[in-house]
Amino acid sequence: MSVSWLNTGDNAWQLTAATIVGLQSVPGLVVLYGGIVKKKWAINSAFMAFYAFAAVLIAWVLWAYNMGFGHEWFPFVGLPHPIISMQDELTQALLPTSNTTANFPMSTMVYFQF
Numbered sequence: 183m184s185v186s187w188l189n190t191g192d193n194a195w196q197l198t199a200a201t202i203v204g205l206q207s208v209p210g211l212v213v214l215y216g217g218i219v220k221k222k223w224a225i226n227s228a229f230m231a232f233y234a235f236a237a238v239l240i241a242w243v244l245w246a247y248n249m250g251f252g253h254e255w256f257p258f259v260g261l262p263h264p265i266i267s268m269q270d271e272l273t274q275a276l277l278p279t280s281n282t283t284a285n286f287p288m289s290t291m292v293y294f295q296f
Contacts, residue, residue: 187274189285196286200294208235242296251278251295265292 211231216224245262252260265271271289276282284291 185274187283187285188287192284193286193290196290196294200290200296204296208232211235239296243292247292247295251291 208231212228215227215231219227243266244264247265249255249260249262252263255261265288271287271292273288275284275286275288275291277284277291
């Protein structure tokens with residue numbers, strides 16, 4: 183698929199930045215929670231942090247992204263609906279704060295905001 187608005191450099195930078203932050207967040211929480219509990223419960227708390235990230239990712243894609251950045255429903259909450267269709271993910275991303283469009287797809291924006 184070739185579209186005129188897609189800039190591969192912008193897309194690569196957004197994906198790289200989001201991946202670096204994710205690589206810091208997940209192990210950081212695992213180490214933090216593993217250090218708080220007793221030694222025999224460290225593995226359990228580490229897996230609980232991984233499960234929590236997986237659950238939040240599923241909720242983020244199914245309804246939370248659009249509640250934060252979608253169409254307004256109430257003054258501070260957007261209308262919840264999933265962003266899992268190919269049509270939604272391959273459209274040009276809309277930057278929510280400035281109402282400008284970006285040169286990368288919406289799927290990159292969803293991953294970056296996660």
